[in-house]
Amino acid sequence: MTQKRADVEKTGETDRSALPATGWAVLGLLSFGDELSGYDLKKWSDRSLRFFYWSPSFSQIYGELKRLEKAGYVSARSVAQETGHRDKRVYVITDEGMAAVRHWAREAPVEPPVLKHGVMLRLWLGHLLEADRMREVLGRHREYAETMRQRAETDGADTRAGEAGAPPSLVAKWSQRYYAAERDLADAMLADLTELAELTDRDERGGRRT
Amino acid sequence: MTQKRADVEKTGETDRSALPATGWAVLGLLSFGDELSGYDLKKWSDRSLRFFYWSPSFSQIYGELKRLEKAGYVSARSVAQETGHRDKRVYVITDEGMAAVRHWAREAPVEPPVLKHGVMLRLWLGHLLEADRMREVLGRHREYAETMRQRAETDGADTRAGEAGAPPSLVAKWSQRYYAAERDLADAMLADLTELAELTDRDERGGRRT
């Protein structure tokens, strides 16, 4: 029950290479080389990061960009829009930024995956639920997983920005398989539920209890 | 790109049935009927919730318990310890608490799962990594998944507190399968990596480029 203690010495200096994971994620998007606005980054993260690492909100992306700029990892410029649109602020990764992400990707310890599975949280409370509600929730989740799988498939090409017809990246492939597995897991649980119902049914008929 | 807007009317009243998911998780633990301390809850959540819904920190559990008590969903009493230990504060769910979780489990909309997969975040940055680092990270993740699978198996009996030899709950089964799938997904990616290396190798020998 040890409360984790960071093994960082507490010198008064702020570690400039320290960023929250979201910061690395945003810098990672930029590391593919394009000059992008906060808005672009949000859209792109919705069709890439989203499948394996949640997509940050607009305000967070804007915040991270500011932090990255201050750290010297990205540089920004304003571009005027053709039509009456508001000016756009676009960002590119700097050499220092590139070196920093590379270093992070190669050296930083990998945190274990975080899973917050709302569906299972409900089903875990099975003693408070009717079987029908369980089936309903599971059915919906099955559809969600299948939809995500399809999206991972179609958006997979986007992972390498631009490059049309590029082969799906390893992670894009992983995502497709992950959501396929999630769908199959839902099916398996649905089957478990049916089996359980049959057992109960038989027991009731026979007047037995296990 | 719609910024989500809660469909709750903004009457000045605070909705007493509103709780963060963590609050429901803690109340859920208590809904199994035992009288437990914050410390107990943390330990138990580490071997149940953890597998499908992250385990809150001590301080959070203590905070949530306070909130639940204020809402009337749990009641607390202090019990003296035999030996010199500090007094223990134990909690039981109230009837209102029971009604509230039940209602939540049955009616509340189910949020989609949240996944933050640090491992994939690294591998997604494959253009900055050597194949060896990728293998290393994946190998470690494979071991992590296998360990979690085993723990889900052994801790599964704990899901229904007490009841020795109780059959594994649906969710315990799901967790075991989930981590087995996670392990297999790592193996599949490792295989993809090998295949990719072979292709590159062949191309280099033949002097071709695809």
Add this chain to the structure above:
DNA sequence: TTGCCCATGTAATTTGTTACATGATTTA
């Protein structure tokens, strides 16, 4: 003429973490 898309950002709030304080008991 309603509502969505583009576009950027601030403010307020909530959620969650780590560090720290305290202290007795048991185990290696």
Add this chain to the structure above:
DNA sequence: TAAATCATGTAACAAATTACATGGGCAA
């Protein structure tokens, strides 16, 4: 005698969300 376990809690901070402000263009 060092460490881990039991036990509860506060304070400071970090991370992330929602709400809000602003405003033009475009499609149904």
